[in-house]
Amino acid sequence: MRVLVVNRWDDEFSAYGDYVDHLRHEVCYVTVPTHLPWIPEEARHVTVLDGLDDEAEVVAAAQAVQEACGRFDLVLALSEFDLTTGARIREVCGVPGDDSSRVRRFRDKVTMKTVLADAGVRVPRFATVKSPADIGEFRRRVGGPVVVKPRAQTASKGCHIVHNSFELSEVLTELERSGHDDYEVEEYVDGPIWHVDGIVEADRFLFARASRYVNTCYEYSRGTPLGSAVQEGPVADAMLAFTLRCLTGLGLHRSAFHLEIIESASGPVFLEVAARVGGGEIAFVLRDVYGVDVIGDWIRLQLGERPQTIGVSSESREIAGYLQVPGPAGHRLLSRPSLAGTIEGLYGEDLLEPGHCFDGPSGGEELLGRFRYRAGTVADVESAINATLDAFVCVTEPVQRSCV
Structure with missing residues (x-):
């Protein structure tokens, strides 16, 4: 099989050599410079771009790779931000798989809710914003708070x-x-807001866990810590039952979600909904606590291969959780504690070193700390998350200009 990988990641989950046999398959890449150390030397072809946000540039690069190496059998574009580009490559290069119309169900919030509402699934009342005046009219019609979102x-x-009217x-x-x-x-x-993560095939879960957020993604986008516990x-x-009904209604039959x-x-x-692996620490804690590599097994399913980790140790009765603490924009980190070994249930932490400057916007662009948990009960994990929020006291100072 000839496989094209479109990749922007540069962490351990971008080690495609762990998932795809580069001797059995011809694997080509369109990727970014920071990913190069993760690419096996057996790769058939590697094209490096400065970034992958220019869809036309990425599609043109994929076409050039196909002209050099032959027609692709599979396009792997796993990031949320590359799903649409991957669909366009399939259309232009004649590769089987999800096209733009199918990907739109999992990228466009109006489309996904329209499909589910037509299938009888309960969704919030919603409307497309064609002009700013539509928001005020919708709010009057609903008679309560509304959410405006891209x-x-x-x-x-x-x-x-x-x-209110001021907002x-x-x-x-x-x-x-x-x-x-x-x-x-x-x-x-x-x-409360929940997230459900796993892999679905033929209208059944191969693996799934339901988690409840600590705080919300909306608050996280404004600088508040975000976590969850299974x-x-x-x-x-x-x-879980509601999730399966949604995925079936959307026609997601063989994918991570x-x-x-x-x-x-x-x-x-x-x-x-997103037709990909959840962000944050989700893939890490599912692997560490339940033994399921959702990224690897998602790739194997797309290759037509048997999942290697699902069902092997996924019956763990432990509870997984995570917490991410964003950094304050326009501040330099002076000090922060390490909580390793001080909070029961906390098994992993990743921290920035003092001196780091948060140049980007607040809201999760840069993280002060990432924490991962495992314990015997939900209450124990949630208690550990709350203890972390209490104990992770950092000292920062404002900076007048970007750090160099």
Whole structure:
């Protein structure tokens, strides 16, 4: 099989040599410079671009690789930000797999909710924003708070919760300035937010876990720590069943997934879905605690191969969790504690060193700390997360200009 990998990652999950036999398959890459150390020397072809955000440039590079190496049998584009580019490559190069119309179900928030609403799944009331005035009209129709969000962004970037006329005025001003062609508005549904992660095949879970967030992605986009803990019991079972109903309605039959749900007072409400592995620490804790390599087994399924880790040790009764603490924009880190060995259930941490300068925006672009947990009960994991939030006290100072 001739495989094209379109990759922007540069961590251990970008070690495609661990997932794809580079002697059995011809593997070509369109990638970024920081990924080069992870690429096996047996790779058939490597094209390096400065970045992958220019879709036309990436598609042209893929066409050039195919002309040099022969027609691809499979395109692997696993990042959320490369799903649409991967679909376009398949269309242009004549490669089987998800095309732009199918990928749109998992990238465009209006499309995904339209498909599910038509299938009878409960979703928030929503509308496409064709002009800023649509937001005020929708808010009057709903009669309560609304959420304004980009149609194809992740991690709540660009989202606004509008409770009152003052907040509405601020959002309208921003949209008038930045443009509104790619936004939607939906009713705000109150309740805890869950995420369900795993791999689905033929309308059944090969592996899945339901987790409840600590804080929200919306708060995280504004600089608040974000975490979650896997849950057990009837509510978790209901979230898993609801997830499978959503994936079936969307026609996702052979893929990794990350789906978010609002636990409203009247039952689960769909929030959004991605046809890829969840971000943050999700892939790490699923591997460490349950022994399931969701990225590796997702790739193996696409290759038509048998998953290697699903079912091997995924029956672990431990509970997994994680926490990410974003850094404050425009500040330099002076000191931070290490919590390793001080909090029961905390098994891994990744910390920045003092002196680091947070030049980017707040909201998860750069992390002060990443923490991973495993314990015997949900309460133990949530207690460990709360203990971390209390103990992880960092000292920073504002900087007048970017660090060099």
